[in-house]
Amino acid sequence: MTAPVMHLHDVTHRASERFTLHVPALTIGPGVTTVLGSNGSGKTTLLRLLATVLAPTTGLMTVAGQPASDASLPMVRRQLGYLPQDDSVPRRLTVFDHVDLVAVMRELHTDTRRRRAAVHRALREVGMADLCGERCGRLSGGQRRRVALAAALAGDATLLVLDEPDAHLDAEHLQLLTESLRARAPQTTVVVATHDEQWAATVADRTVRLVDGHLADGRG
Numbered sequence: 001m002t003a004p005v006m007h008l009h010d011v012t013h014r015a016s017e018r019f020t021l022h023v024p025a026l027t028i029g030p031g032v033t034t035v036l037g038s039n040g041s042g043k044t045t046l047l048r049l050l051a052t053v054l055a056p057t058t059g060l061m062t063v064a065g066q067p068a069s070d071a072s073l074p075m076v077r078r079q080l081g082y083l084p085q086d087d088s089v090p091r092r093l094t095v096f097d098h099v100d101l102v103a104v105m106r107e108l109h110t111d112t113r114r115r116r117a118a119v120h121r122a123l124r125e126v127g128m129a130d131l132c133g134e135r136c137g138r139l140s141g142g143q144r145r146r147v148a149l150a151a152a153l154a155g156d157a158t159l160l161v162l163d164e165p166d167a168h169l170d171a172e173h174l175q176l177l178t179e180s181l182r183a184r185a186p187q188t189t190v191v192v193a194t195h196d197e198q199w200a201a202t203v204a205d206r207t208v209r210l211v212d213g214h215l216a217d218g219r220g
Contacts, residue, residue, distance in 0.1 A: 003030040003158045003189045004064035004079065006050060011059035013045055021045045021213045023059070031185045031205035035193040041210040043193040044085050044163055050191055051082040051161040063159070078107055081157035083165050085193075089144045091137030095128055096120075098136055102151035109155070122154035123147075125180055127173055142168035153180065160190045166199055178203050 011023040021042040028050070037043050048054040049061065052068055061068045063076045089098055099119045109115040123129045126146040136144055145168045152162060160181075166174055181190055181203055194200050200207055209216040 002064075003187055004076075005029040006159075006189065007060075007062045008049075008056075009060045009062075011049070011056045011061055013049055013054055014057045015042075015045050019045075019213055020057070021049075021210075023215050026208065026215060028189060028191060028206075030187065030189050032181050032190040032192060032203050033206045033208060034200040034204040035191065035208050035210065036195075036197060036200055037210035037216075038195075040212075042213040043210055045213075046210065047161050047163045047191060047193050048084075051080060051084075052076055053082070053084075076159070079158045080106075081152035081154070081160045081162075083148055083152040083160075083162040085163040085167075087141065087144055087148070089136045089139075089148050092135065094133050094135055095123065095139070095147050096132040098147060099123060099151045099154055103154050106155065106157075115155075118155045119150075122150040125153060125176065126150045127176055142170070142173075145169065146173060149177070158188055160184070160188055160192075162190070162192045164193055164195070166194055166196055174199065 006028045008023045008026040012020055014020045035043050035046060045054065049056065068076060093101065096119060099122060100116060103115050103119055108118060120129065123132050126149050128143065128146050128150060131143065136147060139147065149165050152160060165177055169177060184190060185205065
């Protein structure tokens with residue numbers, strides 16, 4: 001599949017009585033786009049919109065030319081790998097079983113062997129292959145983050161939406177993440193929220209900055 005281009009036009013999302021995200025116009029295409037901003041600036045709200053977890057309060061968002069509405073959501077989500085900000089990895093499942101379950105939910109492959117091979121590749125990619133049989137509840141916070149990242153990376157997603165994937169990563173695993181995203185960049189639309197401006201400069205083709213729920217700038 002071709003990496004989808006995402007357009008937001010006059011989009012707002014009212015997250016609470018005190019906060020509304022405003023995006024007059026934004027286009028995100030193949031390559032790595034990093035989203036920067038302080039806490040409360042709207043990074044997570046924007047990424048949840050892009051991952052179709054939230055819907056715009058007003059305005060239009062399209063993915064690959066199709067409105068991100070109920071009718072097109074299955075198509076969008078089949079090509080989406082999403083890493084939320086919160087620690088949502090279930091404690092009772094093993095590392096492999098969690099990533100495999102997410103792969104099943106994403107309809108990654110109808111062939112079981114191909115799907116499991118994709119899961120193993122993703123776990124190797126984030127340095128978790130040696131712990132694939134360990135229960136997630138016995139892992140550190142950083143290890144659980146890498147498991148969640150593997151679930152997003154597994155397979156051939158053409159759209160990756162990653163909310164602070166660098167959180168809790170040491171230098172070695174941050175380098176692995178950088179190499180993985182750069183390798184995907186030509187064929188994949190990648191959106192990454194981060195607080196680390198130095199890392200953003202290393203990994204990004206383009207940077208978008210949010211200030212108090214408003215798009216401050218975007219540069220290629």
